[in-house]
Amino acid sequence: MSKTKAEIKAEVCAAIDRRADEIIDISKRILAHPELGFSEFDTARLVADAFSEMGLQSRTGLARTGVKTRLNGRKSGPTVGILGELDAIITRDSPVVDPATGAAHGCGHNAQIASMIGAGMGLQAVMQYLDGDVVLFAVPAEECIQIEERLALKDEGEIEFLVGKPELIRLGEFDDIDMITITHTPHGMDDSHASVGDTHNGSLIKRIKFTGITAHAGSFPSKGINALKAAMLGIAAIDAQREKFREEDTVRVSPIITKGGDGTSSVPADVRIETMIRARTVEAMQQASEIVDRSMRAGALAIGATVEIETVGGYLPNNPDKNLIKLQYDNCAAVVGEAHMGPARQQTGSTDVGDVGFMMPVVHPRSGGTEGSPHSRDYYVRDHVLAAVNPAKSMAMLAVDLLFDDAAEAKRVIAEAGPKLDREGYLALRRSFDRKETFPEPA
Numbered sequence: 423m424s425k426t427k428a429e430i431k432a433e434v435c436a437a438i439d440r441r442a443d444e445i446i447d448i449s450k451r452i453l454a455h456p457e458l459g460f461s462e463f464d465t466a467r468l469v470a471d472a473f474s475e476m477g478l479q480s481r482t483g484l485a486r487t488g489v490k491t492r493l494n495g496r497k498s499g500p501t502v503g504i505l506g507e508l509d510a511i512i513t514r515d516s517p518v519v520d521p522a523t524g525a526a527h528g529c530g531h532n533a534q535i536a537s538m539i540g541a542g543m544g545l546q547a548v549m550q551y552l553d554g555d556v557v558l559f560a561v562p563a564e565e566c567i568q569i570e571e572r573l574a575l576k577d578e579g580e581i582e583f584l585v586g587k588p589e590l591i592r593l594g595e596f597d598d599i600d601m602i603t604i605t606h607t608p609h610g611m612d613d614s615h616a617s618v619g620d621t622h623n624g625s626l627i628k629r630i631k632f633t634g635i636t637a638h639a640g641s642f643p644s645k646g647i648n649a650l651k652a653a654m655l656g657i658a659a660i661d662a663q664r665e666k667f668r669e670e671d672t673v674r675v676s677p678i679i680t681k682g683g684d685g686t687s688s689v690p691a692d693v694r695i696e697t698m699i700r701a702r703t704v705e706a707m708q709q710a711s712e713i714v715d716r717s718m719r720a721g722a723l724a725i726g727a728t729v730e731i732e733t734v735g736g737y738l739p740n741n742p743d744k745n746l747i748k749l750q751y752d753n754c755a756a757v758v759g760e761a762h763m764g765p766a767r768q769q770t771g772s773t774d775v776g777d778v779g780f781m782m783p784v785v786h787p788r789s790g791g792t793e794g795s796p797h798s799r800d801y802y803v804r805d806h807v808l809a810a811v812n813p814a815k816s817m818a819m820l821a822v823d824l825l826f827d828d829a830a831e832a833k834r835v836i837a838e839a840g841p842k843l844d845r846e847g848y849l850a851l852r853r854s855f856d857r858k859e860t861f862p863e864p865a
Contacts, residue, residue, distance in 0.1 A: 427826045430551050434544040434818045435757075438811065445540035445814060446806040448472060452532035453518060453803065456510030456525040459563030459586065460575060462487045465508045465535070469560040472539050476546060478558075485581065485589040489560040493545055495825055499554030500832035502821045503602035505775075506538030507531040507564040507586070515799040528801045530607025530792055533809035535560055537605055537789075540814025545821055552825035554832060557599050562586040564774055566736045569627060569696055573734070584627065584734060587774040588852055591781065591845060600836060601743070601783040603750060603820055604775060605813035607792050607803060614764025615790035615808055616754040616816070619747045622786075623672055623700035624707050625736035625772045626855055630656075630695040630718055633728045637689045646689030649727050650682055653693045656721030656729070663713050671706035672770045675699050675714060700772055703739055704851075719861045728860065735855035740776030743783035745835045746820075750785045753819040757812050762790070771796075781848055783839045785820075789813045 425433075438445070448468070457465050466487040473480040473491045480491040487508055492501075509531060513519060516526035542558045549556070563572075563586035572584045583589045590596060632653045637646030657677055667673035677697035683690025699714060701707040715731055722729035747766075755763050775786045791808030794800035803809045824832040843851065 425551055427822060430548045430822050430826065431819045433548055434822060435815045437547040438540055438544040438814050438818065441540065441543050442807065442811045445536045445543070445810050448539055449533045449536035449803065449806045449810045452535055453527050456518070456520050456527050457508070458512070458523055458525045458568060459509040459565055460486045460572065460581065462508035462562055466560065469508070469535060469539065473558070476542065484595055485562055485586055485593060487562040488586065488590060488595065490595065491558050493542060493549050493556040493558070495549050495552040495554045497553050499825065499829040500600040500836065501555045501557055501598060502824050502832065503557045503559055503596070503599040504538050504541050504817050504821065505559045505561055505602055505604040506535035507604070508535065508560050508562050509565055511565050511797050512567055513797060513799060517799070518802065528797050529565065530803055530809060531564070533607045533789070533791070533803050533806060534605060536806070536810035537813035537817065540811060541818040541821070544814060544818040548822065552822065553827070554825040554829045556821050561590060563589070566625065566627065566698070566772070569629065583852065585737065585774045588735070588777050591777065591848060594845065596778060596781065597845065599782065600832065601746065601824070602778055603746070603785050603787070603817050605787050605789050605817060606773070607789050607809045612764050613790070615758035615762040615812065616787060617764035617766055618751040618754055618785065618787040619742060619766030620769050620786060620788060621702070621742070622740035622769045622776055623674065623702055623772050624704060624739035624776060625698050625700040626707055626711050627734045627736045628697045628699065628714060629732040630697070631730045632693040632722060633730070634689065634691040634725065636691040639687055639689050643689055647691070647726050648689050649693040650690040652721040652725035652727040652729070653679060653695055654721070655724050656718040657695070659717035659720045660714055663717065666713055667710060671701050671703065672768060673699070673701045673706060673710045674770055675710065698736060700770060702768065722861055728862065730858065730860050732858045733855060735852050737772040737774050738776040738780055740773055740779055740784070740786060742779065742785045743835060743839055745838055746783050746785035749823050749831065750787050750816065750820050753816040753823070754787055756819070757816045777848070780843050780851070781845070782842060783835050787813070787816065
């Protein structure tokens, strides 16, 4: 028996409502056991168990911890990916922190995983009416943190990229998906229950090492070369060039000194900096990167130190697909009410959803239900219905829109998405960011 699209959507939402307590329980269980990127083994096991309880077989261990399953429609067609992110952030003063690791769900990924599973629960009841497939995908390491540890994993051949979705792209795990949606919870800027259409900065990561010469800091400081002062001059030089960053490029540079020397009794000769450079476009990222490199060289030159600069790709800018924005907006408004919809914004934070968007249409709505600022001690999910159950409905309804009636909307989205990179083109772009230099160059 055939059904209208409205009837299918109603059936999806009813199925999700019947299992709302399960969805909320998943969100709370993950909240209570946060894990950091590429090490989310327990969270991945929870996801695989949830899929198994739904009668679904999954593939596990993708990019170390990713979990992936497929809901088959009545015939082959486009594939819609619904994603959730497994990892937490380091927030050591959070009331829900894991004291052993400093991990806490200060970005709401606990609700995000629950919403992905919940969308699958709703769609299972209606796949026989849809022309194409849905992939449910729990992905690792969205947060770009623990740079030293991840570069060690890279050196060991465990990963190539520092965040999860680029690594999964490299492994071919997005080759069987045509478009994706994922709902992030940290709205935090108004009282709205959902918004659709945010764009995000891309970013580059730098590890910087200044090398000087040690000397007794009290008796013979003149015999040393102070690497800490070279680093401080480099950071000051970045600040002196802020006017070079155009407002429309939304550039952010956030250096931290991770090592300031070995002891107060010696002139510091080994000083380390890490910094993230964010900007709205790839071109602006590259321009800001050169400004940072010039500043670091200037600090080294002024003091007579040596500086080594390693640049690694973080995220590509996120620009969601205009057709998916419209479809997802209508579904979010149908769930939370038009009056509770918030505006789209240019977010100066970053997400590796942007990397996927260079290859296929993506949309990245936000939900409500949270308190506080993301990545801070006061952030938490206060309403798991708004943060997990509602997004499960809106994402599942989007899949119905896309795959109903011979997947006409999915085919239109693909046709109108504009030029995209294939996997090899994407990897070439990502790898073009990675480089090392030493200044002055060794004689």
